Amino acid sequence: MSSMNSPETRGGANGGPQYNPANVNPMGGNGTNGDYTGFKYGENKALNDSRVEGNVAVGSIKAAEPTQDLASSMLAGATPLDADSGDSLPISDGVDVGRGRGSETLQGQQSNQDQNMAEGLYLMQRYLPELINITRLPGTPDTYKKLVNAIKQKVIG
């Protein structure tokens, strides 16, 4: 039981020391000296170790990537208008005009032509009997018959 003149001790805004601005810590929060990180020592050490390992991993990845300095050093002083070096081939290489080698270097194209001719000869041999039978139909044009004669000569030789 309290009297009217005694201090209020029942809680609430009773004017206690926490209401004095001089007692508020300038670092805020928990009222300590500011070094508090929220972790105990052991936890803080583990986090720090993982951070160091992560930095090492990121550093190794960045070291593997080509940097702009490397690319610029490879093209140092080069412009599109520069003459070709001895190692590179001119744009007209493989064509019978301009600088560089001629069309004789395109051996793959010649082999493709040979392959097409072989396939065509096979097709002519395969279809020749039917092509000849069609020439006996009424209304067959002469041009077709001449064409079949030419095919026959190519196949038989």
Add this chain to the structure above:
Amino acid sequence: MKWTENNFFDHLDKFGNSLGYDNIPTAICLSMVPWQSTEDRDIFIMALTGEDVKGGGPSTFNVGVVK
């Protein structure tokens, strides 16, 4: 059965004579294309060769003999 247009043999006649006998393998391959019409085929040939289509037509249906 008689000669009809817009089939493989008709296409071969037109392609073979338009492209020349040296290009018969190519003519055979192009003759296998299912052309929508002879007009479409002839337009293709004219675009390819730059010349009129060669080959038989109704006016050249003459009897010939295969050796």
